[in-house]
Amino acid sequence: MSFRDIWGNEQVKQILRLSLGKGRLPNSLLFFGPAGTGKLKTALTVARALNCLEKTDDSCDRCDSCLRIDRGQHPNVRVITREKNREQIVKEQIEEVNYLATLRPWGRGRLVFIIDEAERMNETVANSLLKTLEEPRSFAYFILVTEDLQLILPTIRSRCQVLKFNPLSQEEVERALVDRGFPVERARLLAQSSEGNLESVLETDWDEFLAGRNQAWLVFKQLLEAGEAEDFLSLVAGRARKDALSEFRETLKFFSVFFRDLLVVQAGRRELLLNPDLGPELERVSRLVSAERAGQAVRLVEDYLGRLKKNPNLAIMGNELTIFFREIRND
Numbered sequence: 001m002s003f004r005d006i007w008g009n010e011q012v013k014q015i016l017r018l019s020l021g022k023g024r025l026p027n028s029l030l031f032f033g034p035a036g037t038g039k040l041k042t043a044l045t046v047a048r049a050l051n052c053l054e055k056t057d058d059s060c061d062r063c064d065s066c067l068r069i070d071r072g073q074h075p076n077v078r079v080i081t082r083e084k085n086r087e088q089i090v091k092e093q094i095e096e097v098n099y100l101a102t103l104r105p106w107g108r109g110r111l112v113f114i115i116d117e118a119e120r121m122n123e124t125v126a127n128s129l130l131k132t133l134e135e136p137r138s139f140a141y142f143i144l145v146t147e148d149l150q151l152i153l154p155t156i157r158s159r160c161q162v163l164k165f166n167p168l169s170q171e172e173v174e175r176a177l178v179d180r181g182f183p184v185e186r187a188r189l190l191a192q193s194s195e196g197n198l199e200s201v202l203e204t205d206w207d208e209f210l211a212g213r214n215q216a217w218l219v220f221k222q223l224l225e226a227g228e229a230e231d232f233l234s235l236v237a238g239r240a241r242k243d244a245l246s247e248f249r250e251t252l253k254f255f256s257v258f259f260r261d262l263l264v265v266q267a268g269r270r271e272l273l274l275n276p277d278l279g280p281e282l283e284r285v286s287r288l289v290s291a292e293r294a295g296q297a298v299r300l301v302e303d304y305l306g307r308l309k310k311n312p313n314l315a316i317m318g319n320e321l322t323i324f325f326r327e328i329r330n331d
Contacts, residue, residue, distance in 0.1 A: 001041060001044070001061065001070075002045060002048075002059045002060075002061055003016070003017060003042075003045055003058050003059075004058075006041050006042055006045065007038065007168055007172055007173075007175075007176040007198055008037065008038060008165075008166070008167075008168035008169070008172050008198070009033075009037065009038060009042070009166060009168075012042070012163050012164070012165060013042070015163065016042070016046060016163075017057045017058060020046070020049050020050070020056060020057040021056055023056070025046070025050070025141065026160070026161040027133075027136040027138075027140065027141050027142065028136065028142045028144075028159050028160040028161070029043075029046070029141070029142070029143045029144070029161050030143075030149075030152065030156075030161070030162045030163070031043060031143060031145045031146070031163050031165060032145075032146045032147065032148070032149040032152075032162065032163075032164060032165065033147065033164055033165030033166060034147060034167050034195075034196065034197065035197055035199070035200070036167075036168075036197030036198055036199040036200050037166065037168065037196065037197070037198075038165065038199075039145045039165050040114070040116055040145055043114045043143040043145055044077075044079075044114065046112070046141075046143060047069055047074075047076075047112035047141075048061075048065070048066045048069050048070075050109060050110040050112055050141060051065045051069065051077065051107075051109035051110060051112070053066075053108075065107070065109060074109075075105075076105045076106050076107075076110060076112060077112045077114070078097070078100065078112070078113050078114070079116060080093055080097060080114065080115045080116065081116045081117065082120050087120070088120050088125070089115070089117070089120045089121045089125060090125065091124065091125045091128055094121065094125050094129050095128060097113050097115075097129065097132070097142075098128065098129065098132045100113070101113065101132055101137060101140040101142075102137065104139070105140075110139045110140070110141055111137075111140040111141065112140075112141045112142075112143065113141070113142050113143070114145065115142070115143070115144045115145065116145045117146065117147075118144035118146045118152060118156075119146045119147070119148050119151035126153045126155075126156050127153070127155075129156070130153075130156065130159070133156065133160070134159060142160075144156070144160060149162070167195060167196020167197065168196045168197075168198050169196065170191045170194070170196075171191075172198075173190070173191035173194045173196065173198050174187045174188055176198055177191060177198075177201065177202075180202070185276060186206065189213075189274045189275065190204060190209070192256075192257050192260070192274050193209075193253045193254065193257060195253070195305075213254055216250070216251045216254035216255065217254070217278060217281075219232050219251065220255055220258050221281070221285060223325040224285055224288050225285070225288065229318075229322040232318065232321070232322060233315075233318050233319070233322065244314055245308065245314065248308070248314055248317075249305065249308050252301050252304055252305050252308075253305065255301050256298055256302060256305070257274050257275065258275070258282075259289075259294050259295075259297040259298045259301065260274065261273050261274055261275055261278070262282060262285065262286045262294045263291060263294050263295060265279075265283055265286040267291075289328050290328075296328075297324070300324060301321075304317060
């Protein structure tokens with residue numbers, strides 16, 4: 001996989017290609033950003049470029065070295081992850097990295113150590129890596145990958161060039177899906193619900209996704225047409241918090257899509273519907289909500305989705321949203 005095969009974050013890829021092409025890539029890099037933004041894929045592409053037999057600023061995807069890395073069989077490239085049934089990367093793993101980083105690379109390539117979920121190194125383990133990062137051999141490169149920059153020790157961060165990966169735009173996700181053969185209407189709906197996480201969308205089972213969408217639509221209609229909140233509030237009751245949070249988030253993502261479709265119907269632009277199969281029902285429901293209220297609802301739901309990342313009280317959020325639905329019904 002070359003840089004052109006990784007969607008989004010064009011500025012990051014440009015920085016890396018220029019640094020590789022000029023032979024000025026820092027020995028220690030730190031990639032951070034949300035899940036599904038291509039951090040690990042980019043790290044592996046950097047590893048390919050550093051060992052490629054044909055190119056210097058990218059992977060050729062055809063030489064023996066690039067193909068070995070694709071198969072996970074290249075002696076110069078190691079991906080370090082926490083071991084099965086362990087919550088942390090352990091000291092022995094990093095001690096092995098420190099030792100291997102002193103050995104000469106195979107062939108004309110460079111050693112590359114990719115530490116995935118680098119935030120899972122505790123302070124002791126991270127400090128054992130610090131000296132190697134401070135005084136790296138010229139042929140050894142380290143790429144740390146994390147979703148949370150604040151969980152990386154400041155001393156580690158200061159030794160790395162830090163590159164931020166942003167979520168893909170909905171347009172980028174949609175184009176990526178269409179490029180992979182998804183029907184346009186399906187790609188558009190999946191992209192709207194993706195939160196910029198292309199990798200998650202690619203793993204989505206369409207039948208399960210559609211079943212979730214249909215269930216969310218039934219709840220949405222109940223709230224708007226009858227003010228019934230029992231099914232909605234049950235999302236946060238009687239189940240483990242992790243399951244409740246996941247289901248609540250998915251439902252809110254669908255609610256945001258439904259309100260956007262109501263705005264599309266009210267604007268007379270049905271060709272832009274994200275859920276064209278719900279067209280007649282959306283037409284009927286759109287009469288219950290003004291365009292101003294639908295726009296307000298989109299902003300409110302997006303705000304709630306943001307708040308879900310900060311360990312909120314789900315019961316309170318559910319009640320607040322129920323009250324909001326009742327208010328817009330009574331306008």
